[in-house]
Amino acid sequence: MSYDPDNIFAKILRGEIPCKKVHEDDHVLAFHDINPQAPTHILVIPKGAYTDMDDFTQNASDGEIASLFRAVGSIARSVGAAESGYRILSNCGANAHQEVPHLHIHVFAGRRLGAMLAKTDG
Ligand code: AMP
Numbered sequence: 001m002s003y004d005p006d007n008i009f010a011k012i013l014r015g016e017i018p019c020k021k022v023h024e025d026d027h028v029l030a031f032h033d034i035n036p037q038a039p040t041h042i043l044v045i046p047k048g049a050y051t052d053m054d055d056f057t058q059n060a061s062d063g064e065i066a067s068l069f070r071a072v073g074s075i076a077r078s079v080g081a082a083e084s085g086y087r088i089l090s091n092c093g094a095n096a097h098q099e100v101p102h103l104h105i106h107v108f109a110g111r112r113l114g115a116m117l118a119k120t121d122g
Pocket residue numbers: 008019032033034035036043090091097098099100101
């Protein structure tokens with residue numbers, strides 16, 4: 001899949017639409033999900049134009065990859081989720097129901113998150 005520069009997260013990265021920012025560094029932006037599925041629901045995205053985890057793990061630099069995962073851990077600690085627990089999730093492609101075609105890692109926390117996967121195939 002080629003990268004769509006008009007996807008919603010590309011627009012957030014360009015400052016064309018607002019976000020509730022929680023973290024930014026050279027390679028990473030993180031912000032609150034607009035439709036939270038848990039008391040804490042943060043999206044962590046690379047600034048580079050990567051469609052999904054498959055693209056990112058093939059084409060991103062080691063520095064970009066390290067920055068993204070360091071940011072996930074740092075953000076989880078900063079919102080107090082490291083002690084009580086949290087879940088990270090990244091939907092990749094159609095079977096995973098990825099809606100926004102710019103790589104994002106969801107960070108969920110703040111309540112018991114239940115079983116790992118829903119039993120439906122929705
Ligand atoms: P996914 O299904 O993994 O692609 O998740 C896309 C996520 O992006 C959903 O949880 C949406 O609620 C979230 N989302 C869509 N538009 C925005 C936005 N403008 N700001 C923050 N989160 C958004």
